[in-house]
Amino acid sequence: MKSINIKKLYAIHSWVGIITGILLFVVAFTGAVAVFARPELKIWASPEIRTPAQVDPIQVERLVHEYAAMVPDNHFDAITIAMPGMRSATALEIRYEYHGHDHENGGPDSVIQYQFDPHSYELLGEKQGDFETLFDDYQYDMADFIANFHADLHLGRPVGLLITGLLGLTLLASLVTGVIIHRKILRQLFTFRPFKGFSLLMNDGHKVMGVWGMLFHGLIGFTGAFLGLALVILVPAAAYVSYQGDMEALIEDFTSTPDPVIAHIEQPTQIAKPLQHALSYHPDSKLRTARILGYGDANAVIYSNLIGGPQMHTLILEHQGASGEFVQAFGNYSKIEGVSGIVLDIMFPAHFGNFGGVLVKAIWTLLGLSTALLPLSGLMLWLERGLNASQPKYSLQTYQRFNRLVIGACGGVVLATAQLFPLQLVLSFTNLNLANNQLVFGSFFASWLLCIMWALVRFDAAHTVKWMTRLTAGLLLIVMPLDVLLTGSHLLNVLSTGHYVSVAVDWVLFAIGGLLWWLSLRWKPNSAAFLSTAETSQLALSAQLTSGRVVEEKQS
């Protein structure tokens, strides 16, 4: 390729990175944490489900029948059973749904939800409302907060989804331009020189993460763009073209769980047998929800939703309601023939790595962190090249100011995420009755903003990075002792408490905290972008003196 085209592509690569780099870091970093949000961090944050519960299908069947007798007859359009600790449910939830049947005239939906203790099956709470208001008073914990922040930055639909979707596209654009302009891919595949200066560390790190993680970054960019833009652009556009704007009709046509044809012959619905089959379907699969359609009818159907296991996509098991017999297993989009159905089915698990168990999640988190570090190292590299150029495009102060903004925004989001862990322990395991949502949202955004201000006001960037890292490390290191203090749960009594997930989370956070502290001790960037104000003035003075001497020599 002509060098002029390479230069143009390099300019595109740089400017896309400069404009979107900080936001891309924020979304990718929170995505790496969000991989473990559900169920691991959810379990860690919720005292009710820290001890694993073996839900008994016979008890579930008893509860469904018992409470079905108490709800109005029109609330059997669907009955959903949500397993505790699988997504956002911290209890066993049974929902009786009325779907209105009069949507065209604005007919209301109605849901009656019962929550049960997954160990004793005692009723914990009851709620009634439509699908939108039922979760109005939902109390966010840090797991929900991080997962939703990654999805739409808490800006809601369509703005938030649009931004994250477009970020996926810019990641793809950066990847393509990066691969074309980086012409020595194979020669520098293993080149990493961490001890030969800050500039080489950033340069090599950026290339190693970019080249080795190319497929993964591409996958994340593509699936992220799809998940972000599908609901706000793709589905409405397709519905407008082919379904007169009826999105529900389009989704119903594409998904593989049709409503049964009601026979109007009363027959009790078997629930325990299908649930038992779904729970033992594969040793690595987990039952997330079960949905009963046509409850009490001879043609009733039960769809069980399984995640994990050998297949990448979510698996749906279909059972006959009347006999409890297994009918078939399929993916959510298996109705669509060819490769499109498979691609749609694996879109979500491929983005979040929630298939094949916890080790796959760990791989996704590490690769996700490399996706986050890619724009950060790119920004540092741009600063280094700008500062070391024979004729820098901008002044030293401009580069330093931009560097401080990058440090504040990127380091700030890491610190803001870290402070959510000790805060969550205080919220979940003390009787202070603090306002959950306000504290989780407020502390995250306040600490992030404070970090940005700290970095911008404090003129010693190297010092800021060091102390921001130490503060983050400190916040992560205190999680385990705080957990022991508040809950009494630790490694030595894990066999009796059964808190395997939460103890593992504590130890992983402790290890990350230790690693960050160690890195802060070794942090000595040899770069003009990290000079303090005094050092910058000294540098400018010596540059003036040198140029003055040169002028004097020339005059003499």
Add this chain to the structure above:
Amino acid sequence: MIGVALLVSLVLLFFACRAIRSGGAIATSASPWLVALPLFVGGLALQIWATGAMTGSFLFLSCVSMIGMLAAFSPAKVK
């Protein structure tokens, strides 16, 4: 079962990536590749055995991405 198979294949892939690393680049002579090839094939075979052809191949590519990165970051003499 999937976890154990994945863990073993990650170890195999790490040794394979270390074997084909020659200084700061990919080895160009045949002998490191002859060492690495069975390790790569073993890693792929284990993942396909544990999770099936499609998931296994997909997982294999992701694992090579991560392990290759780790092998590049691990200390070695680079000119």
